Amino acid sequence: MSLIKKNLDRRGVLKGSAAAGLAAPMFFNGSAFAEGENYLNAPKGKSVTFGFNVPQTGAYADEGADELRAYKLAVKHLNGEGDGGMMNTFKPSNLKGNGILGKKVEFVTGDTQTKSDAARSSAKKMIEADKAIMITGGSSSGVAIAVQSLCQEAGVIFMAGLTHSNDTTGKDKRANGFRHFFNGFQSGAALAPVLENAYGKDRKAYHLTADYTWGWTIEQSISEATQAKGWETVETVRTPLGAGDFSQYLTPVLNSGADVLVLNHYGKDMVNSLTQAVKFGMRDKQVNGKDFTIVVPLYSRLMAQGAGENVKGIFGSTNWHWSLTDDGSKAFVKSFGQEYGFPPSQAAHTCYVQTLLYANAAETAGTFNPCGIVEALEDFEFDGLGNGPTLYRGADHQCFKDVLVVKGNENPTSKFDILEVVEVTPAEQVIYDPEHEMFAGGELGECNAGAA
Amino acid sequence: MKILTHPTSSVDSTMMFIFVAAVLTMPIWLTPIGAAYPDLMQRFVIFGLFATGFNILFGLTGYLSFGHAAFLGIGSYTAVWSFKLLGMNPIPAAIFAVVVSGVFALIIGYVSLRRSGIYFSILTLAFAQMCYAIAYSDLIGKFLGINLTNGETGLRVLADDPRIMDGVLTSGIDTSALTVNLFGLDLTHTWVWNGFQFNAGFYFCAFVLIIASYIAMRIFRSPFGLMLKAVKTNQNRLNYTGVNTKPYTLAAFVISGMYAGLAGALLCITDPLAGAERMQWTASGEVVLMVILGGMGTLMGPMLGAGIIKFSEQKFSTWGKPELHEFLAFIPDGIRDTVVSVASLFVGSGWHLTLGLVFMLIVIFLPGGIVEGGRRILMIVTGSNRRNRQIQAAAQAAE
Structure with a gap:
């Protein structure tokens, strides 16, 4: 802890709270955490801003467009508009349908262009100019990893969207980053x-x-x-x-x-x-x-x-398919279908779920402070979001749930009925040790709440 | 010949003073237009530097390089490797980036400058695309068996990199956050005062830009700069009089390559990640646009051009129909939908259309760029006589 003390002497302060990057998280963990408002982009007014950073151009643009639809739907549901979708089946849930912690949810969107450079720049804009408290999205693991480490450095939460690389929650895992999607x-x-x-x-x-x-x-x-x-x-x-x-x-x-x-x-x-x-x-x-x-x-x-x-x-x-018949999936397909006229994709599903999970964690923690969110999400067990009982593992911030094996449908009945689920592999069969050789070498580090 | 008369040094000093003041107070005067956040201001400064360097080659000698993004990328990769091996200090990163991109510029310039005109442009474009392909697929890295550029994913600093100088230079300060620090001062740090954001990384870049523009101004005013202008005016005549122009053009090429490398390093200093896409030909084209839009061959033009392009990119590319509806709220409802649907083609991912149109208008009606526009307005205001204006315009055209 000597480094913290060093930062607090006169020279350190003059140099501008040096090494804020690391000093800040440890700094805010204890004392400031209780005060509740001393973190980056703490929402001051009646609303809170999310940053939806998705590919709107490039090889993954279709996925990005569907992700954006899901995000908008999730925001509607969080603000108490529409039929509530999976908010009705999600348990245990603290969501009230009046925004989050009484604040209305607003959002800004950005185009990652499926390029790490552009994605980071877009995320930086959301954090610096739009004061986004949480960044989510990405339809490419390269982008997700790049943005995840940016969010760690800046001190906001990153809720990964569609990213399937082992590295996102393996070699490149970060304390401020969470992934609901499954992996390679x-x-x-x-x-x-x-x-x-x-x-x-x-x-x-x-x-x-x-x-x-x-x-x-x-x-x-x-x-x-x-x-x-x-x-x-x-x-x-x-x-x-x-x-x-x-x-x-x-x-x-x-x-x-x-x-x-x-x-x-x-x-x-x-x-x-x-x-x-x-x-x-x-x-x-x-x-x-x-x-x-x-x-x-x-x-x-x-x-x-x-x-x-x-x-x-x-x-x-x-990760998920719209033909699943559990209550959560049915509720989601219904409200997505009513809104847009076609069923959601797996990318839309994971993004919707991530938004709800973040919102719930904020309600549970009673704060938007990233360190509070991390605490609430780590080892959180939930159900009713379309994948059956799911665990958000604290050791690597990866969700563990059933995986679907699908096959191209030989006799499709509609233009959306293209895949058939041939097997639901239970979560126990796809769980692994956080130190498995394909995932080892990463370090979550400390959660970072950024400088206020 | 008006073109050859040097502005007096007092004019230069005044201009430099205004420029320094403008750069340093950017977080304040950019606030009303919503551009005063660190990432965008850093971009203004970094691309301003890139364009200034490019202008030394293109503005002075007239050699149009379509491959300067290669040096930007090389500078970025060098900087990240400096972070990985030496530590998160920006100074060695910037120095190495300048040296390495200078070496590459020497090689590429030596070959490309054997030709001029369109052949030169195509050669530089070919070299840049080769560099891009090599970086994107990490061909050299694969050949050597190491991860040199990390391909599509982009090169980043990892926790287990050696960073040998981190313990020495910044003893007692933990650098495991992997952000760049200047002897302990975290460059991602932002001081907030009355809502204005003063970012350490921005001021580091601004400081570099100020020094670099001063050097550029000295080059413009030096005999060497005059020689480069002579190359642009009539290279054949110079050759006939027995002057070997190649060392001059090569020197200009290397200097502008070094500026690009420095800009690349600054991109990584503000955000330690190097991706191959910043070497793509579109990035090379963008700097040409910046210089022409601002005014080629002028001192401040390229920086203005860079600022305008980066600003419109940030604004227009994030606009969609809802924003347009809000913006065009003064138009009656019936017509507005049509207007919005037409206008929406020009924003969001289609903002390049807007850029193209503006560029066409500038090239056709204002070949000297924004700086020429400013001069014309100034002349109308001060009421200079028509004849004077014609001379000025003629001089501009010859430039």
């Missing part, structure tokens, strides 16, 4: 048994991987999980994010001796690579005496809709 490891753990049942033990896989943190960890997760079932990983090839044309990467696949193509792509990338793979006639080929198959580890309805006919029979995993 969980996809692998849920998918591998299903793939083994469907395609057998003796398979050779060829990975095409989006070349950034998410791609790297999903590739590692899937290949390790399938190798444990006896599969062989023939080759892994990295493709640039937003490549558009994947034909040059697809051509060598058929000559490699592989009989499974794993597409570690998401958003428009996945739509393009899958469509092109199908156009190449890959799914009609026979290799090693077996039918050539394609696997898409992370599925979303929006992508499946984009890829159309091509997804039929293709396996993947997803």
Whole structure:
């Protein structure tokens, strides 16, 4: 603690409360925490501002648009407008439907452009100019990780939206960041048994991987999980994010001796690579005496809709699907459908849930102070938000819940009925130790409430 | 020849004084237009520096480089590596960034300056795109087996990096927060006074900008600067008279590359993350726009251009229909919806359309940029005679 004392002497003060970055959180933990108002962007008026930082352009723009719809819906429900959606099924909940802590919820939006630079700049604007108390969003793990560390440094809470990389709550976890979405490891753990049942033990896989943190960890997760079932990983090839044309990467696949193509792509990338793979006639080929198959580890309805006919029979995993029949899912699908006229995607679901979870944590803690929020969210157990009983683990700020394995529907009944849930993998099967080798090396650190 | 008459040094001193005062009080006078928050002010200053450096090459010699973002990126990566290896002090980061981007500028400049005109532009563009592709896919890193640029994810400082000087320079101050500190002063710190935000990182950048603009002014006024202007006016004539222009243009190229590298380092000093996208050709094009919009070959023009572009980017790109409705509330309801739906094409992700239109208008009607516009207005106000104005305009066109 000597460093704190040092900062409080005359020279330190003159130098402008030096090292505020670290000194501040420890500083505010105890004394100022009780005062309740001594943290960055403490809401002063009758309202509180959230920052919705989503991709509105780029490869993940469709997901971003749906996330934004969900955020707006969540804000409506929090402010007591509309039918309340999942607020009615969420338990244990302290939400009252009159804003949060009596303050009306307002929001600002920003475009991450699916680029770390732009996303951080946009988040900084929200924190500095719009006085946002919480930042949420991101449809790319690279962006989510970059913004998460920014929020840690600045001293606001980051509620991660759609980010599936192991690193978000692994190597790059931060005390101020929380993720409800599942991750690559969980996809692998849920998918591998299903793939083994469907395609057998003796398979050779060829990975095409989006070349950034998410791609790297999903590739590692899937290949390790399938190798444990006896599969062989023939080759892994990295493709640039937003490549558009994947034909040059697809051509060598058929000559490699592989009989499974794993597409570690998401958003428009996945739509393009899958469509092109199908156009190449890959799914009609026979290799090693077996039918050539394609696997898409992370599925979303929006992508499946984009890829159309091509997804039929293709396996993947997803965080949530609108066809689930629990009360929470039904309530959410109903109010989202009434608002926008179509069912929500998994990205919309996780963003809606994250907003509610944040709001509830603030109500529970009785403050918007990030350190209070962290305390309220850590090891919080809840139900009724569409995924069954869920735990927000305190050790890494990752949610643990059931994972869905889905398959492209062979006989869709509507244009939204594209995926069918083939298995619900229970949470116990996808839980892991926080120090698992794919997640080790990170440090949550102390929560940061920023300088007031 | 009006173009060659130097403004007296007292005019320069006055201008410099006003400039310094304006930069240092930015947190105050930018407040009414909602631009006085640290991130945007840092951008004004950093891109102002970038444009000032670019103007030394483009404004003085007329060589149009389409690849200066490469140096911005190289400076950023160097700065982050300096943080990772040496520690979170901005001074070594800035020095190394200037040196490394200078070396790259020397190599790229040496090759590209063998040609002039459009061929030079295309060569620099090609080099920059090569740098971008190398950084984006981390080709050198893959070749060497290390993580040099971290590809799409972007290079960041991690807790387990060596940072050997952190313990030495800032003993007793914990730097595990991974924010940049100047011998213990956290550059993300903001002092708030009467609602005005005075940010340490902004003042660090402002200080660098002031020194860099002073150097740029000295270059403009020096015999070396005069030589560069001569290159722009008629390079052939210089060659015929036996002057070897290549060392001059190469020096200008390297200097402007170093300015870009310094700007890149400042981007990382205010936010320690380097991404490949800041090397993309759009970033190279943006600095050209800044210089032309502000007024090429003028001292303050590029900085004005940078400020205007960064400001409109922040404002227009975040606008949507609701904001437009509010903004155009004075128009009657029936017509307003139509107006809004047309205008909405020009904001949000379509704000580049607005930028394009403004740029076209400037190039067509005000080739000297905003600075020329200011001069024209000043002349109307002071009532200079028409003939004088014509001379001035002719001089501008020749520039």
